[in-house]
Amino acid sequence: IEAKTGKTDIVIRVPADAKNGDVITITDGSGKTLGSITVGQNNVAAGQTTIVKDIPLPANGKTLEVKATISNAAGSKTGAVDRAVIDTVVTQDHNIKVTSISEDTGTKGDFKTTDKTLVISGTIAKALASDETIEVSLNGGQSFVKATVNGTTWTLDATKTTLEVGTHNIVARVIDNARNIGSETTQTVEIENAGTAPATAPTVAIMADKNNDGLLNTTEVNSGEKRILIRVPSDAKNGDVITLTDAQGQVLGKITVGQNGVTAGSNQYINNVNIPANGQTLDVKATITNGYGSLTGASDKAVVDTSVGVGNGIKVAYIENDTGTKGDFKTTDNTLVIHGTLTKNLAADEIVQVSLDGGKTFVKAVTTGTSWKLDATGTALTVGTHNVIARIIDKAQNVGPETKQAIVIESNAVAPSSAPIILITKDLNDDGYIDRSERGTSTKAILNIVIPRDAKIGDVVTVKDDSTGEVLATYTVDKGEYAAGTTQVAHVSIPGEGGTIRVSASITNASGVTLTGTDTAIIDTKVAEGNSITIESIHNDTGLVGTDFITNDQTLEFSGKLGRALAADEKVQISVDNGLTYMDAVTTGTTWKLDYTGTTMTEGTHHVIARITDRAGNSSETAIAKQDVVIDLTAQANRIDITRITTDTGRFANNNDFVTSDSTLIFYGNVHRLLLPDERVQVSVNNGEWVTVTKVAGTIWTYDALDNQANAFAQGVHNIRARIVDLAGNQAADYIKPTVLAESERKFTIDTIAPTAPVVKLLLDADNDGILTAKEKGTATKSKVEIEVPKDAVAGDVIVVSNHSTGAAGDEIARYTVGENGVTPGKVITFEVDLPKEGTLNIQADVIDVAGNHGIGNDFFVMEGSSGASQTINFDNIGNGQTVNLGAGDDVLNFTGNNQTIGGGNTHSISGGAGHDTLMVSGTGNSLSLSDVFSFETIDLGDAVAGNTLFSGTVADVKAAIDKQNGQSTIYVKGDANDTVDLGAKGASLTDQNGATWTKGAAKEVDGVVYDAWTAEDQTLYIEQGINVI
Known part of the structure; x- marks a missing residue:
C-alpha cells in the first residue's frame, strides 16, 4: 500500500531536552539529506512527535535506511537507524x-x-x-x-x-x-439438513365404533358419526403428508402437518367417510410420507352388524322351587334358577341375557337349542316383586326380541346362618388321612366341635358318627357352658386299616332348617411297596457332559422317573437339604418334576432325596433315590482368539481378511494356555446356540461349520464368537483383564455376488454383428479394443484382460487395478490386439472383487471367410447394442455366464444364421427370450442345479425366431427339471399377452430325446419332457 504512492512519511520523536534553535537533520544510508526541522519553529517542540512527509521510496527489493541527527552550537548527536525493505510484488499466476x-x-x-x-x-x-x-x-x-x-x-x-x-x-x-x-x-x-424418513406411524380410530369392539351396531350406525380420527405422531415434521386409505387403497382424505391447524401430536379428523352396508367391513389406515420415505400405521376395522333375532321370540317359562301355586312365579326361595324358551335356535353371534333388576344390569344365560337357563343362585333376592327381563342380543350389542316377567319373593322363617365346625384331632395336618405317626395305639379319636358364634339360645347342636348313625353328643345353646362360640369335646371309635371316620355336627332351630358341618379321616398307616424312583436330571444342567448334575444355575428344576405309575393315594416328595424338609413334586405317568426356581441355591454340593409317600404321609422304605447336585460358579482365567478361516478366497493368498466367496467355512483359533480337563472351547455363529468344539490339539482349535448346521452361510456379514467354559458352563475370564470374559469375536463376510461385468467392444466390427467382413477389415492387422470399467467398480477391484481366441483358458493381455494409474469407475481403457488369420477373435475382461468373485464381459467376431465352417463359440455375456450372427455352418453358441438376461427387451440380437445351429446355456440362473433370438434349430437350457428359464414371448416372437432359410418349422428345447419354459404372460397362464393359448400335443422322440409338442395358432415348439412348462 505504501509502495503505490512511491513515497512515505518519516516520524521523528523530538528529545524532551531539546532546545529552541536545535536543528534535526534526516539522512539516508548514503548520508543524503532527506529533510530537516528546527525546534521552536513550525510547531516543532521538545518531547513531541513531528512528521516529515513525502520522503521518496527506493525501488522494489531495495532498503530504505534513515537516521536523525540533532545539532546546536555545542555539537550534535545521531539516533538509531530505522530500515524497511521494499516488497511490493507477489506472484499473480497461481490460478488458485x-x-x-x-x-x-x-x-x-x-x-x-x-x-x-x-x-x-x-x-x-x-x-x-x-x-x-x-x-x-x-x-x-x-x-x-x-x-x-x-x-x-x-x-x-x-x-x-x-x-x-x-x-x-x-x-x-x-x-x-x-x-x-x-x-x-x-x-x-x-x-444441508440430513433428512430421514418418518420414525413414527400415525394411528387411526373409527369414531362410530364407540366401544371399540370392531362392530358397528344399529345405534352406532344411526348416530350419524362418520369421522375417522387420525392421531398425528408427536415427532411429525411440518410438510409431512398423512393419507387416509381404505382396504382397497382408495384415498379417503389427506392432511399436511403445519397446515390448517394440523400439528405434531394433535388429533385430526377426516369427515364424511361412508359407512358400508350391513355385513361389510370398514377398514382404514393412515400413512405418513415425507421426502425421505413413508410409514404406515396399524389399521382400524369395524364390521357393520345391524340385525339380530330376526323371526325369533323369547319367553320366561318357569322358576325352579316355585313354592307358591305352580306357575304363579311366587316363591320363598330367594336364590333362583330361571328357565325359558325361544321360537328358534339362536344365530352364531347371538346370546340370551337376563336382568333381575328391571333392565339395569344383564347377565348371560346358558342356551341349549330353543331352551335357556339362568342360574342366579349366587344372588340372594330381597323379599318383594322383581321385574325379570329376558332378551336376545348379538355381539354388536344389537337388542332383538325381549320379554318381561314379575317374580315375587315371599317371606320365610329365618333359618340358622352358620353350621358348627367339627374336627378330628388325630388328623393333625387336616389332610383327611391318619397315618402311622398320627394313629398311635388309642382306640378313640377326640373330636372338637365349635358352636357357631351367631347361634341363638335354644338352638340344638347334635354330634353324630355318620358311619354308624350313633349320636355322640347333644348340646343346647345357652349362655353358659354351651354358649355360642365355645368349643366342645366328643369321642368317636377308630376303625381298622382302610376304614373311614365320618362325623357331623348339626344345628337346628324352630324354623326346622338344619345346617351341618362334617369331617372325615381315612385310617391309612401302610404304603404300597414294589415301586422304584430315580432322579434323572436338573434344569438347567449347564454342565457340558450330558446329565452330570454340575451346573452354574442356582434356580433349578428337578426331574425323575418311577418304576410304575403311582397309586391313586401316592405322591412324590423331594428334599434338597438331605431330608430335613420335603416338597411335593408334580407327577405325570411315570415321570415327576419339581420346580424349585423360586429359591436361589448356594454354591457347593447339595444332597437331594426323592421318595414316594402316600396320601396319609407314609413313605416307602425302598422307593427312595439320592443324588448330589454341585453348583459351581467359578471358572479359571484364560484367553482365546479366532485366527483364520478356510477358504479365504480373496484375490491374494493368505490375505486373512475374513472376506470370502466360500460359504462352507472352517474356523481356526487358539487358546493362550492348555485347557484344563474340565474346560472346553465353544463357538456361536450369528449369535446362535453355543456349540462345543471337538477338535482341539494343544492350544489350537478347529471348527467346521457344516458339522453343526444344515446349510451353507448366506450372502452378507456374519459373526462368530468363541469362548472357554468349564463343565459347569462357567465362562473363563481373561487372565490379563480379570473383569472381562475370555471371549473373542470376528465378523466375516460371505460375498458370492459377482461384480458387474465390464463392457468390451471390438471396434473393427463396425456393425457389431459378430462377423468381421472384408470391408470392415480393410487392410487392418489389428483391432482396437475398448473396455469400459463398470461404474459401480470399487477401488481395489482387479480387471484381467485376456485373449480367448486360441482356447477357453485364454492368454492374459493386461491387468488393471481400479483406483490406480488413473483407472476409475466408468473409465474407458483402449488398446489394440492382433487379428487372427481366420476363426474367431474373442477378448474377455474379468473384474475380480476382494472376495474373489468374477464379473466377466467379452466381445467377439468371426473372421469372414471362416464363418462357413461349423464352429463352437463360448461367451460370458452380451452387451446392449451387440449383434451376433454366426453365418453359415452348423454352429454352437455356448453362453457360460450366470444370472443374466438374453433378449427380452435388451437391445441386442443373436442369430444362428444358416445351417443347423444350437444355442446352449451352460451357465445357471439365466433368462432367455425368443424376442431377440433367431435362427437356432436347438436351444439347450443345460443341466444345472440352479436352472435357466426360456420365455417364448408371443406367438409372433416364436414365428420370427424360427429359421425359415433351412426349411425349419420348429425349435427343439432341451433341458431338465431344473429348467423352465414360460409359454404364457410371465407365468400367469399358458396364454400369451395377445390371447394365443398353447396346447400340449403328442410326444416325439428325436435322437433318443423325448419331446412334447406345444402348439399355438400355426406354430409348434418341441420341449423335452421333464422341463417345467408354465
Whole structure:
C-alpha cells in the first residue's frame, strides 16, 4: 500500500531536552539529506512527535535506511537507524482453485453436503515461492487460516469448526510474508439438513365404533358419526403428508402437518367417510410420507352388524322351587334358577341375557337349542316383586326380541346362618388321612366341635358318627357352658386299616332348617411297596457332559422317573437339604418334576432325596433315590482368539481378511494356555446356540461349520464368537483383564455376488454383428479394443484382460487395478490386439472383487471367410447394442455366464444364421427370450442345479425366431427339471399377452430325446419332457 504512492512519511520523536534553535537533520544510508526541522519553529517542540512527509521510496527489493541527527552550537548527536525493505510484488499466476470438500453428500462436485465439519481441498497452477502461503476463509473473507500445501495441491482441515446449515462463501488466496495478496478464488458451499424418513406411524380410530369392539351396531350406525380420527405422531415434521386409505387403497382424505391447524401430536379428523352396508367391513389406515420415505400405521376395522333375532321370540317359562301355586312365579326361595324358551335356535353371534333388576344390569344365560337357563343362585333376592327381563342380543350389542316377567319373593322363617365346625384331632395336618405317626395305639379319636358364634339360645347342636348313625353328643345353646362360640369335646371309635371316620355336627332351630358341618379321616398307616424312583436330571444342567448334575444355575428344576405309575393315594416328595424338609413334586405317568426356581441355591454340593409317600404321609422304605447336585460358579482365567478361516478366497493368498466367496467355512483359533480337563472351547455363529468344539490339539482349535448346521452361510456379514467354559458352563475370564470374559469375536463376510461385468467392444466390427467382413477389415492387422470399467467398480477391484481366441483358458493381455494409474469407475481403457488369420477373435475382461468373485464381459467376431465352417463359440455375456450372427455352418453358441438376461427387451440380437445351429446355456440362473433370438434349430437350457428359464414371448416372437432359410418349422428345447419354459404372460397362464393359448400335443422322440409338442395358432415348439412348462 505504501509502495503505490512511491513515497512515505518519516516520524521523528523530538528529545524532551531539546532546545529552541536545535536543528534535526534526516539522512539516508548514503548520508543524503532527506529533510530537516528546527525546534521552536513550525510547531516543532521538545518531547513531541513531528512528521516529515513525502520522503521518496527506493525501488522494489531495495532498503530504505534513515537516521536523525540533532545539532546546536555545542555539537550534535545521531539516533538509531530505522530500515524497511521494499516488497511490493507477489506472484499473480497461481490460478488458485477450490476443487472438493470431504463428504460431498449431494451430487458429486456440487459442494452441497450434510457434513458440518469439512476438509476443503484445492489446487494451484504452480508451486509457491518460499515466502508465499495459502490462506482460507470460511466466512467470506472476514478471517483467514493457513492451509497445508503439498506441491500444487492444498488442504484445509476445518473439522474442528462446526458450520451452521446454510450457504458459506469459502475464500482461498495466495499471500506472501509482506501480506501482498496474489491469486484468489471464492467457492460457495451449502450445508444441508440430513433428512430421514418418518420414525413414527400415525394411528387411526373409527369414531362410530364407540366401544371399540370392531362392530358397528344399529345405534352406532344411526348416530350419524362418520369421522375417522387420525392421531398425528408427536415427532411429525411440518410438510409431512398423512393419507387416509381404505382396504382397497382408495384415498379417503389427506392432511399436511403445519397446515390448517394440523400439528405434531394433535388429533385430526377426516369427515364424511361412508359407512358400508350391513355385513361389510370398514377398514382404514393412515400413512405418513415425507421426502425421505413413508410409514404406515396399524389399521382400524369395524364390521357393520345391524340385525339380530330376526323371526325369533323369547319367553320366561318357569322358576325352579316355585313354592307358591305352580306357575304363579311366587316363591320363598330367594336364590333362583330361571328357565325359558325361544321360537328358534339362536344365530352364531347371538346370546340370551337376563336382568333381575328391571333392565339395569344383564347377565348371560346358558342356551341349549330353543331352551335357556339362568342360574342366579349366587344372588340372594330381597323379599318383594322383581321385574325379570329376558332378551336376545348379538355381539354388536344389537337388542332383538325381549320379554318381561314379575317374580315375587315371599317371606320365610329365618333359618340358622352358620353350621358348627367339627374336627378330628388325630388328623393333625387336616389332610383327611391318619397315618402311622398320627394313629398311635388309642382306640378313640377326640373330636372338637365349635358352636357357631351367631347361634341363638335354644338352638340344638347334635354330634353324630355318620358311619354308624350313633349320636355322640347333644348340646343346647345357652349362655353358659354351651354358649355360642365355645368349643366342645366328643369321642368317636377308630376303625381298622382302610376304614373311614365320618362325623357331623348339626344345628337346628324352630324354623326346622338344619345346617351341618362334617369331617372325615381315612385310617391309612401302610404304603404300597414294589415301586422304584430315580432322579434323572436338573434344569438347567449347564454342565457340558450330558446329565452330570454340575451346573452354574442356582434356580433349578428337578426331574425323575418311577418304576410304575403311582397309586391313586401316592405322591412324590423331594428334599434338597438331605431330608430335613420335603416338597411335593408334580407327577405325570411315570415321570415327576419339581420346580424349585423360586429359591436361589448356594454354591457347593447339595444332597437331594426323592421318595414316594402316600396320601396319609407314609413313605416307602425302598422307593427312595439320592443324588448330589454341585453348583459351581467359578471358572479359571484364560484367553482365546479366532485366527483364520478356510477358504479365504480373496484375490491374494493368505490375505486373512475374513472376506470370502466360500460359504462352507472352517474356523481356526487358539487358546493362550492348555485347557484344563474340565474346560472346553465353544463357538456361536450369528449369535446362535453355543456349540462345543471337538477338535482341539494343544492350544489350537478347529471348527467346521457344516458339522453343526444344515446349510451353507448366506450372502452378507456374519459373526462368530468363541469362548472357554468349564463343565459347569462357567465362562473363563481373561487372565490379563480379570473383569472381562475370555471371549473373542470376528465378523466375516460371505460375498458370492459377482461384480458387474465390464463392457468390451471390438471396434473393427463396425456393425457389431459378430462377423468381421472384408470391408470392415480393410487392410487392418489389428483391432482396437475398448473396455469400459463398470461404474459401480470399487477401488481395489482387479480387471484381467485376456485373449480367448486360441482356447477357453485364454492368454492374459493386461491387468488393471481400479483406483490406480488413473483407472476409475466408468473409465474407458483402449488398446489394440492382433487379428487372427481366420476363426474367431474373442477378448474377455474379468473384474475380480476382494472376495474373489468374477464379473466377466467379452466381445467377439468371426473372421469372414471362416464363418462357413461349423464352429463352437463360448461367451460370458452380451452387451446392449451387440449383434451376433454366426453365418453359415452348423454352429454352437455356448453362453457360460450366470444370472443374466438374453433378449427380452435388451437391445441386442443373436442369430444362428444358416445351417443347423444350437444355442446352449451352460451357465445357471439365466433368462432367455425368443424376442431377440433367431435362427437356432436347438436351444439347450443345460443341466444345472440352479436352472435357466426360456420365455417364448408371443406367438409372433416364436414365428420370427424360427429359421425359415433351412426349411425349419420348429425349435427343439432341451433341458431338465431344473429348467423352465414360460409359454404364457410371465407365468400367469399358458396364454400369451395377445390371447394365443398353447396346447400340449403328442410326444416325439428325436435322437433318443423325448419331446412334447406345444402348439399355438400355426406354430409348434418341441420341449423335452421333464422341463417345467408354465
